[in-house]
Amino acid sequence: MAAEPKPKPKLIFVVTEDWFFWSHRRPMAQAALAAGFEVAVATRVAAHGERIRALGLTVHPLSWRRGNLGPWASLAAILRLYRLYRRERPLIVQHVSLKPALLGGVAAALARVPAVVSVVTGTGYLGSWRSLKARLVAAVARALWRRLLLRGRRWVIVENDDDRASFAKLRPGAAERIVVIAGSGVDLERFQPAPEPPAPPVVAAYVGRMIAIKGIGTLVEAQQQVRNRGVDLRLVLVGAPDPENPTSIDEATLARWQSLPGVSWLGRQEDVRAVWANAHIAVLTSLGGEGLPMSLVEAAAMGRPIIATAVPGNRAIAQAGVNALLVPPEDPDALAAALMELAGDPERRRRFGAAGRRLAEGSLSADAIAAATAALYRRVRSELQGKRP
Secondary structure (H helix, E strand, O other), rough: OOOOOOOOOOEEEEEEEEHHHHHHHHHHHHHHHHOOEEEEEEEEEOHHHHHHHHHHOOOEEEOOOOOOHHHHHHHHHHHHHHHHHHOOOOOOOEEEHHHHHHHHEEEEEOOOOOOOEEEEOHHHHHOOOHHHHHHHHHHHHHHHHHHHHHOEEEEEOOOOOOHHHHHHHHHHHHHEEEEEEEOOOOOOOHHHHHHHHOOEEEEEEOOOOOHHHHHHOOOOOOOHHHHHHHOOEEEEEEEEOOOOOOEEOOHHHHHHHHOOOOOEEEEEOOOHHHHHHOOEEEOOOOOOOOOOOOOOOHHHHHHEEEEEEOOOOOOOOOOOOOHHHHHEEHHHHHHHHHHHHHHHHHHHHHHHHHHHHHHHHHHOEEHHHHHHHHHHHHHHHHHHHHOOO
């Protein structure tokens, strides 16, 4: 009588929103499937539940919201995750972003999950906003990261070397379990280099959420400076406000910006390839807290030069003098000068764009990210071999 096949080990991804899993974490889940795991996703389900199931993944709906960090909501989320982990008995849980990492870290410890992988996709609001509330929450978060993310059989994935160094300082003995995997990877077949559109006008584009920590106000101010100097520079803003982020930009402000000369706000676009095909320059003027900006990786894959602020995360894809010009955050004068420089130099735009494509073809491709992720899963399994309770 043939022996029954050995059940596959379970891996559960915990992500706050289903759209974020769909847009940023599919390659990791597919790498887990290829590595022999039974894979599930625990998330708040809005529009992508059936798409996720169609990949061969189980979906566990969660009712939490990113913006709700109150004590009762946090305790309820920990309890839900604890019950999920006790019922499903995963070998590994992978928490994506800081809220799942902190709340899920508590639940995983209580449920005695054998291994936990936390993916830190930048520090966002906590790493860039200067309000008293943000600083206090960040201080508490760092203390919790040290205890929940870097003890025992726990691994942390960060998206850039700056974040790796920051986490290693929290617990130097855990440095070997902090791994850099550069974002989600870009599909090089889908994001192909595109020829520049005719110029003038020169078009600079920002793709991302409409939140103040991305420095969009500074970008608009700089673009208006450039136009006041007689250069026909257009600015295209692509993305929607994010009401659950404390720095979300209201639609009245977006409408006011759109009334300015040369500024367009297109809202959220499902397929951004047309945005980059019709732009000459990709711009991200974040105040900080970035992991590895997917918008810049996709723009680089399509051969677009970059202007970005010199903050962690941005520097991982925007390399000064190679494919990008870097400027200080919240400096509209420096940003205006950089915009004028690239707007007036088509040869440098071409050279930067070609270099950006080469960067995307290296360690930033979807295949490279999948290989690095699968290697980490093999490492975790080998260290757990025979140790599961």
